[in-house]
Amino acid sequence: MGIQIGVDGGGSKTEIVALDQTGRVLRSLRKPASNYHVVGMEQAVQHIIEGIGEALQEETLEGIGISLAGIDTPEDWKIMADGLKKRLMILAQETMIPYPEVPVVLENDSFGALMSVKGEFSGNVLAVGTGAVALGVNNEGEVFRVGGWGYLIGDQGSGYDIGRKALTAMAASFDGYGPKSLLETTITEHLRLAQVYEIKDWLYRSKRTNKEVAALVPVVVETARMGDCISQSILVEAGRALGLLTRALLRKTKGLELGLVGGISCIWESLELSFQSTLQEEFTGLQLLKPIYPPSVGAALLSGISQVRRIIF
Template sequence: MSASSAGSTTVDATTGAGAGDVVLAVDGGGSKTDVVAVALDGTLVAHARGPGSNPQTRGWAVAGPILDDVRSRVVREIGTRTIRTTHVYLAGLDLPEELVTATAALAHWSGDGGAPDVLDNDLFALLRAGTLSPDAAAVVCGTGINAIAVRRDGETARFPAIGDVSGDWGGGAWLGNRALWHAARAADGRGPATALESAVPAALGRRTVREVTEDLHFGRLDPGAVGHLSPVLFAVARDGDTVARAVVERQAEEIVLMAAVAMERLGIGGAGSTVPVVLGGGVLAARHPLLVDAVVRGLQDRVPGAVPTWVTAPPVLGAGLAALESVGAPAGALDRYRAAVASRSFSSTAAPIP
């Protein structure tokens, strides 16, 4: 199922039949999974959070139970309310075969409120959170990196986004790895001096890069910790370190390149047009000035009609908006849900909303 397959049943979201109904929206990324139940008037009814559920990196044997658990906590909270529709947006659904597998993996939800009516890549949720424009692009740079462009006739441009083998570069985990790589080369003389040499081991509770390397090799340090070094890289770059700044600039180039290529494939953007480029994910949402400035300059140079639009709200905002729209919820309901997401600190457990 694609993001354009949602139904269009019109309901009265505030009175009469269906007033107690809800929509379910699911966003599963590389680092966390959010599920919300939203009343048809836009009221946030329940929310639960769990670990990342990207099936491409974790496999369905791990991602499936995570999704089941987080969703079931929300379903328990809503009690006897009818689920009008379910929209699911997951990182890692990049290839047609992956969409087919995902549809089969979540089909059992049909016995508990309904299988997903819409199931697609989480970029669609990011896109909806940032714009309603029929011609647009989106780039997510969080744990990994991916991009999409859509055109008003329904055509899309996508990337496989499965790592080195599909030509990808960047994302928080990759940047963390680069921070350690440059630190190691500075420490043994193969690379230029950089403040990463001291900042990286300090962030990992070690005295030297050699300790980090050996502890990773012998299993005394969780390899996943390296993927969380992205903030260290940006902090060192902010302080003027040449090596770290070069990595940040390279990341900006890739963000611009992915957006530009996706737009060019569809023939959108360019002089005389205005096309939003929605930017989200943890790395982009942090709004690091060096990265922001480089992305803005790069888009201006490559695609003059591109208008960068940052989304700092959780991606489940876009998932919920799309679900509400699919059942005909009015504009006021969308505004109410947007305000609820903006004002609520999403916790790690399910909670009914007063």
């Protein structure tokens, strides 16, 4: 029996699955982070190779799909491919993997997200968690990506963006140079701070990650439900920003289907109205889809796609 192995890696964890020829998950496991910008190249490669090795058993290996956060530029891809290639060759000697007959795909995690929507290398996906990126494939098989520029110059509408704006509003409310907001109280209580000013220690002394800032999103949603206008406006802006991201992608792909992947699905009702209003005149028939597979399965399915980048042995 042949299997495909999928690796979905990010800044907090790495999910690995083994699929049989029917797409059934035979094994699944989790390893620590594999975004090399977060944990370094050595640790990222180690976690990926360990996961692949543990997912392999007696079956015939037909392909490996590796879908990782942090593979954003050609240089990122080359660095990661070179690191993985050496360790994969060692693994091949131990397990008799017949490279180069077995394809090994390496792509950004948005590719695994796209495949998770319908199991096909087609359509469009909006992947929003800590960051935000949209990826699509048109009818000619051309691949387009919008967003994914990182938190310094992009990621508008992302979890980090919402959390950062909430913290900014909290400080402005406390100092009095901005509108009064319930975020001043709700964030303080959520983080168990004695007073608002302790947010500086929480942020800077502890060197909080973007993921920890993004974890404030549920607080913003709840505060918006309490009637806080500032929280409501932050969510409206986020929905609009994601609408603009999607519009830019759909203009390139001409598609009318969009998969929603990531933590965005948990708060979609708070974003949908402003998101749809940004698109309604130009893309009135847009259909929103929930993914049918987890991203790790999407990564495994990537190994059978020809339009993606492969590690050459």
